[in-house]
Amino acid sequence: MAFTRATGKHRAPGRLTRTGAKAVGVATLAATGVIGSLASPALAAGASPAPAADETGLAQIMSIENTLADRIDAQAAAQQHQADVAQKKAAAEAEAKKKAEAKKKAEAKKKAAEKAARAKAKAEAAARAEEARESTSRAARSSARATPGTSYQLPVAGSYVTTGYKSSGSLWSSGSHSGIDFHAASGSSVVAVGAGTVVEAGWGGAYGNNIVLRMTDGTYTQYGHLSSIGVAVGQSVGAGQRIGLSGSTGNSTGPHLHFEARTTPSYGSDMDPVAYLRAHGVTV
Incomplete structure (x- = not known):
């Protein structure tokens, strides 16, 4: 056979190159008649030398490979760019969501603070209103005590109890006190504790003038x-109106005012005078 091989060392082509070269070689051999010469030794004996690589199409194959590689690189770069864009978009969305949640929490906290402030203001306003009502009520009670005929009051202004209700002792025939004693110097004004009508005015035995x-x-x-007595039976009196003067008549050890609260005008129907006065708004 008339095949020759150039001398020297050559780098082995890659798989794709080898495959492409093989295909091109086969095509080239077919085109040049080498295959035919292999089939017919007689024809091969007079054949010309193998054509150059650029004449066989190998250069074209290599160019196609380079173009394909460039396309793959471009596609990879495009995919990486898309991935980078998607990552940045996701990061931006996450940051926006985080800011939105923070804003929402801040607004909720602000609303809660405003609600608490309104509730506090409302409670303070209610407390002030209640205090104003109570102050008005106290003023009204004080005014009523100071104005005759409008409300119950102490029988001796500014006085206090010296002997309590149901106190025991030999001074009383029943063995206990049927009323209470108010401190009162002789001649102190005695007033009606409330509005009413005089049903008795005169000597009352152990009670003296009553x-x-x-x-x-x-x-x-x-x-x-x-x-002394300053009213008569049948006379109407108002709260705070003077009805007599304190003294020490009857069964008494010294000047004072004996005061009783009763369910009837008669002795023995007494009830607790302190509770009675307090029930009518009097401080005792």
Whole structure:
């Protein structure tokens, strides 16, 4: 056979190159008649030398490979760019979501603070209103005590109890005190604790000079040991109106005012005078 091989060392082509070269070689051999010469030794004996690579199409194959590689690189670069864009977009969306949640929490906190402030202001306003009502009520009660005929009050202004209700002792025939004693110097003004009508005014035995009033609520009050009486039976009196002067008449050890609250005008129907006065708004 007339095949020759150039001398020298050559680098082995890659798989794709070898495959392409093989295909091109086969095509080239077919085109040049080498295959035919292999099939016919007689024809091969006079054949010309193998054509150059650029004449066989190998250069074209290599160019195609390079173009394909460039396309793959371009496609990879495009995919990487898309991935980078998607990553940046996801990061931006996450940051925006984080900011939105922070804003929402801040607004919720602000609303809660405003609600608490409104509730506090409302409670303070209610407390002030209640305090104003109470102040007005106290003023009204104080005014009523100071104005005759409008409300219950102490029988001796500014006085205090010296002997309590149901105190025991030999001074009382029943063995216990049927009323309470108010401190009062002789000649102190004695007033009606509330509005009523005089049902007794005169000597009352152990009570000395005494007055009994039928109050407008149907109860009765008694004022004993008076030095003088300033009203008459059947007379209407108002709360705070003077009805007599304190003294030490009857069964008494010294000047004071004996005061009773009763369910009837008679002795023995007494009830707790302190509770009675307090029930009518009087501080005792």
